[in-house]
Amino acid sequence: MKLGPLIINHQSIIGVIGLGYVGLPLIIRFSEEGFKTVGFDVDDSKVDMLNKGTSYIKHIQPEKISSAIRQGFSATIDFSLISDVDIIIICVPTPLGVHNEPDLSYIQSTLQSIKVHLRENQLLVLESTTYPGTTEEEILPIVEDAGFIVGDNFFIGYSPEREDPGNKDYTTKTIPKVVSGYTENCLKLTKALYDQIVDQTVPVSSPRVAEMTKILENIHRAVNIGLVNELKMVADKMNIDIYEVIDAAATKPFGFTPYYPGPGLGGHCIPIDPFYLTWKAKELGMNTRFIELAGEINKAMPNYVVQKVGGALNDIGKSIRGSKILILGLAYKKNIDDLRESPSLVIIDKLLDLGADIQYSDPYFNQIPPTRKHKLELRSIPINAKILSDSDIVLLVTDHDDYDYDLILKEAKIIIDTRGRFNSDNDKIVKA
Amino acid sequence: MKLGPLIINHQSIIGVIGLGYVGLPLIIRFSEEGFKTVGFDVDDSKVDMLNKGTSYIKHIQPEKISSAIRQGFSATIDFSLISDVDIIIICVPTPLGVHNEPDLSYIQSTLQSIKVHLRENQLLVLESTTYPGTTEEEILPIVEDAGFIVGDNFFIGYSPEREDPGNKDYTTKTIPKVVSGYTENCLKLTKALYDQIVDQTVPVSSPRVAEMTKILENIHRAVNIGLVNELKMVADKMNIDIYEVIDAAATKPFGFTPYYPGPGLGGHCIPIDPFYLTWKAKELGMNTRFIELAGEINKAMPNYVVQKVGGALNDIGKSIRGSKILILGLAYKKNIDDLRESPSLVIIDKLLDLGADIQYSDPYFNQIPPTRKHKLELRSIPINAKILSDSDIVLLVTDHDDYDYDLILKEAKIIIDTRGRFNSDNDKIVKA
Numbered sequence: 001m002k003l004g005p006l007i008i009n010h011q012s013i014i015g016v017i018g019l020g021y022v023g024l025p026l027i028i029r030f031s032e033e034g035f036k037t038v039g040f041d042v043d044d045s046k047v048d049m050l051n052k053g054t055s056y057i058k059h060i061q062p063e064k065i066s067s068a069i070r071q072g073f074s075a076t077i078d079f080s081l082i083s084d085v086d087i088i089i090i091c092v093p094t095p096l097g098v099h100n101e102p103d104l105s106y107i108q109s110t111l112q113s114i115k116v117h118l119r120e121n122q123l124l125v126l127e128s129t130t131y132p133g134t135t136e137e138e139i140l141p142i143v144e145d146a147g148f149i150v151g152d153n154f155f156i157g158y159s160p161e162r163e164d165p166g167n168k169d170y171t172t173k174t175i176p177k178v179v180s181g182y183t184e185n186c187l188k189l190t191k192a193l194y195d196q197i198v199d200q201t202v203p204v205s206s207p208r209v210a211e212m213t214k215i216l217e218n219i220h221r222a223v224n225i226g227l228v229n230e231l232k233m234v235a236d237k238m239n240i241d242i243y244e245v246i247d248a249a250a251t252k253p254f255g256f257t258p259y260y261p262g263p264g265l266g267g268h269c270i271p272i273d274p275f276y277l278t279w280k281a282k283e284l285g286m287n288t289r290f291i292e293l294a295g296e297i298n299k300a301m302p303n304y305v306v307q308k309v310g311g312a313l314n315d316i317g318k319s320i321r322g323s324k325i326l327i328l329g330l331a332y333k334k335n336i337d338d339l340r341e342s343p344s345l346v347i348i349d350k351l352l353d354l355g356a357d358i359q360y361s362d363p364y365f366n367q368i369p370p371t372r373k374h375k376l377e378l379r380s381i382p383i384n385a386k387i388l389s390d391s392d393i394v395l396l397v398t399d400h401d402d403y404d405y406d407l408i409l410k411e412a413k414i415i416i417d418t419r420g421r422f423n424s425d426n427d428k429i430v431k432a
Numbered sequence: 433m434k435l436g437p438l439i440i441n442h443q444s445i446i447g448v449i450g451l452g453y454v455g456l457p458l459i460i461r462f463s464e465e466g467f468k469t470v471g472f473d474v475d476d477s478k479v480d481m482l483n484k485g486t487s488y489i490k491h492i493q494p495e496k497i498s499s500a501i502r503q504g505f506s507a508t509i510d511f512s513l514i515s516d517v518d519i520i521i522i523c524v525p526t527p528l529g530v531h532n533e534p535d536l537s538y539i540q541s542t543l544q545s546i547k548v549h550l551r552e553n554q555l556l557v558l559e560s561t562t563y564p565g566t567t568e569e570e571i572l573p574i575v576e577d578a579g580f581i582v583g584d585n586f587f588i589g590y591s592p593e594r595e596d597p598g599n600k601d602y603t604t605k606t607i608p609k610v611v612s613g614y615t616e617n618c619l620k621l622t623k624a625l626y627d628q629i630v631d632q633t634v635p636v637s638s639p640r641v642a643e644m645t646k647i648l649e650n651i652h653r654a655v656n657i658g659l660v661n662e663l664k665m666v667a668d669k670m671n672i673d674i675y676e677v678i679d680a681a682a683t684k685p686f687g688f689t690p691y692y693p694g695p696g697l698g699g700h701c702i703p704i705d706p707f708y709l710t711w712k713a714k715e716l717g718m719n720t721r722f723i724e725l726a727g728e729i730n731k732a733m734p735n736y737v738v739q740k741v742g743g744a745l746n747d748i749g750k751s752i753r754g755s756k757i758l759i760l761g762l763a764y765k766k767n768i769d770d771l772r773e774s775p776s777l778v779i780i781d782k783l784l785d786l787g788a789d790i791q792y793s794d795p796y797f798n799q800i801p802p803t804r805k806h807k808l809e810l811r812s813i814p815i816n817a818k819i820l821s822d823s824d825i826v827l828l829v830t831d832h833d834d835y836d837y838d839l840i841l842k843e844a845k846i847i848i849d850t851r852g853r854f855n856s857d858n859d860k861i862v863k864a
Contacts, residue, residue, distance in 0.1 A: 132667075132670050132672060133670070162684060164686065164687070167686065169685075169686065170685060170686060174685075175684070175685065176683040176684070176685065178680050178683070200683070202680055202683045204676060204677075204680050205673075205676060208670065208671075208672055209672055209673070209676050209677055209680065210680070212667060212670070212672050212677045213677050213680040213681045214681075216663065216677055216678065216681045216688075217681045217684055217687065217688045219659070219663070220656075220659070220681070220687075220688050220689070221687055221688075223655070223656075223659050223722075224652075224655075224656070226722065227651070227652070227655050227722045230720065230721060230722055231648065231651070231720075233718065234709070234713045234716075234718045234720060235564075235644060237713075237716045237717075237718055238564050238565070238640065238644070238712075238716065239640075240564060240640055240641055240644050241637075241641070244636060244637060244641050245636075245641055245644045245645050245648055246648065248610050248634055248636050248641065248642070248645040249645045249646075249648045249649045249652070251608040251610070251632070251634045252594060252607070252608070252649055253601075253602060253606075253607065253608065254596065254599065254601070254602060255596070255649065255652075255653055256648075256649045256652050256653075257652070257689040277666070280670075281666045281669075284666075284669040284670065285669075286665065286666045286669055288662065288663075288666060289662065289725055289729070290655075290658065290659045290662055290722075290725060293721055293722060293725055297721070
């Protein structure tokens with residue numbers, strides 16, 4: 001059967017490469033629609049867990065994995081099985097190198113692993129966020145080198161992921177999905193594929209437009225958060241509570257959208273993706289100054305928080321060295337178990353360097369797992385009146401809903417609030 | 433009677449100083465609710481027109497003026513009549529000086545004109561956009577010098593205007609209004625006042641918070657437009673249509689709000705107000721780098737457009753000098769008769785300097801009125817097939833809905849489109 005009918009009849013076998021925050025929900029979604037799925041990953045511990053029906057992502061319930069297994073799902077580290085699938089969807093990470101340059105090594109090694117196993121009549125779709133041109137410059141040559149005629153006996157698409165872990169209002173199914181293809185046939189098949197699992201697809205004219213779309217979404221957030229972070233510091237000098245200002249401005253029914261400041265950007269998208277465009281733009285002699293300014297200001301936020309801690313301690317005649325600081329929250333945003341790029345880790349590291357006596361509490365992390373940059377041997381402690389009142393400073397970095405904010409307000413001596421959670425008219429609150 | 437009951441019973445007399453885009457709709461709105469109103473302005477031609485029941489603002493119908501007159505409205509240049517009113521609302525312009533510094537001269541001269549006429553039990557509200565601190569630093573001392581005790585026998589408020597000329601969805605009545613007062617009594621009266629004429633008031637804790645709120649709204653727009661203007665130039669180099677990208681991104685149901693690029697910022701708010709904060713921040717040793725970057729990029733847009741014109745002419749072997757260029761649109765945004773800060777004037781000026789043969793068409797302006805910077809002796813011409821096809825370039829600067837876009841597309845040789853109005857897959861379209 002041709003690929004189009006196979007897709008429409010839910011008989012095409014779906015291969016997803018990269019079984020993380022993006023790939024796993026995608027597999028589950030295809031399974032829910034009756035597709036047989038194969039998950040590929042280089043991490044055999046993940047593969048083992050999935051094949052046993054267990055989950056390693058908190059917001060993905062194990063029942064969803066078991067249910068996918070009943071629908072024919074299996075996970076594997078054997079990339080030769082790529083020849084068994086009709087659809088190949090690549091969901092591997094695209095991090096930054098140490099000089100803010102794109103690190104496409106996960107995509108490139110994936111392509112190296114699969115290229116000898118590609119066969120005619122397959123559709124290969126990239127979902128990873130990347131700079132405009134990647135699909136044509138990185139994927140197309142490999143497929144053509146393998147002897148295929150793209151748009152004729154092999155098909156290439158790009159459809160950026162829009163996952164938002166922790167978002168209760170939208171799911172993989174209800175978030176509209178931008179789709180593109182290298183040729184018109186490629187677009188048709190890519191659109192047909194996602195039409196089976198999402199309520200609305202948004203076709204665009206080329207992979208580079210789709211790539212730019214995803215980057216724009218993240219640039220928009222990074223810049224707007226950078227802007228309010230800068231204005232927060234200015235407002236602070238003017239004795240103005242920026243949260244009161246933002247909430248008042250948000251009553252304007254047109255022309256304004258509220259964004260909120262914080263202790264710095266986190267997560268695997270917003271702090272990273274914009275620099276993919278910066279890098280590519282430089283190749284063309286262009287600058288992306290808003291992105292660089294946002295990066296600079298957002299990256300300086302943990303320092304600003306540490307300064308506020310130092311200032312508050314100084315007011316009571318203490319130094320950071322030797323002071324007891326209780327950190328509330330490790331995750332990069334509230335109510336999730338994701339530490340990637342979390343500013344909390346940077347803040348803890350800086351305070352430790354300055355000699356602080358650090359404890360932390362985060363219901364999502366019993367201990368601080370080792371990250372690329374940090375090896376912190378701390379364990380989460382439960383909050384109680386004694387712990388709060390024994391601390392010189394309680395530093396709220398992530399405003400999880402689980403915390404007992406009334407207790408914190410009652411017992412803490414000084415609260416450094418990086419999230420605008422507390423009303424600033426209480427003397428013990430310092431906004432940072 | 434005390435001021436509060438006077439307001440609530442619609443018996444307080446409302447004096448509005450500055451009868452422009454902000455003051456006039458405000459007077460009309462108070463009249464509609466049965467208040468007697470007095471309009472103050474230094475421009476006696478405006479005062480004469482209003483007293484004859486005529487309007488000098490296109491979107492304000494003369495019937496509304498006549499109807500206000502029947503309700504007791506009159507206009508005057510005699511500021512001694514300030515002692516007859518209960519409420520004084522200042523709606524004068526707050527432009528920028530030539531070095532991007534705040535020009536508060538209209539507020540200051542207003543205060544000089546009225547200070548000897550102030551009397552006990554009046555409420556004075558400033559609506560002009562300005563930097564945080566203005567109400568306390570400029571208005572308060574003058575009222576106190578006049579011998580009043582603010583909050584006791586005289587009241588001061590700040591409530592920023594949110595007028596949006598041409599907006600069909602919202603009116604003075606339906607746009608929520610931020611209100612503040614120097615003391616609690618001042619806030620109560622200011623809130624009570626606006627509660628009579630708008631559906632929702634939004635009280636904030638101080639005039640400086642209200643001042644910052646209005647500035648934030650405009651900074652948000654200036655920065656977001658600056659961002660898409662920068663990305664437009666980058667996308668152009670990548671052969672990507674930024675409008676297609678923005679529209680695709682706008683399908684994301686959370687975390688993204690579309691803003692569109694253009695030929696540069698215009699109007700009396702967005703290009704100007706943000707620099708009020710920049711100026712004030714410098715007093716505190718702080719920078720507002722997003723505002724300055726947005727200003728720089730937005731101000732460079734007319735140059736970018738002129739470069740695109742030059743490039744398109746160069747492609748057909750012509751110079752700007754001697755080429756026939758038809759400009760569509762003078763107003764700073766579509767469907768309004770407002771030229772203030774319009775980038776169109778800057779573009780025309782530059783093209784004339786370069787020797788272009790310029791004609792223009794704008795249904796809202798029969799001729800180009802003299803502005804502070806430009807004295808252009810041109811008259812609007814109607815668009816027809818001959819004019820379009822005789823022009824080397826048709827340059828769309830303001831995308832008024834009145835234009836016959838099909839005719840333009842059919843007859844023009846080259847269209848430079850600064851508004852994304854045309855689909856870019858036609859060869860004669862150049863996006864700028």
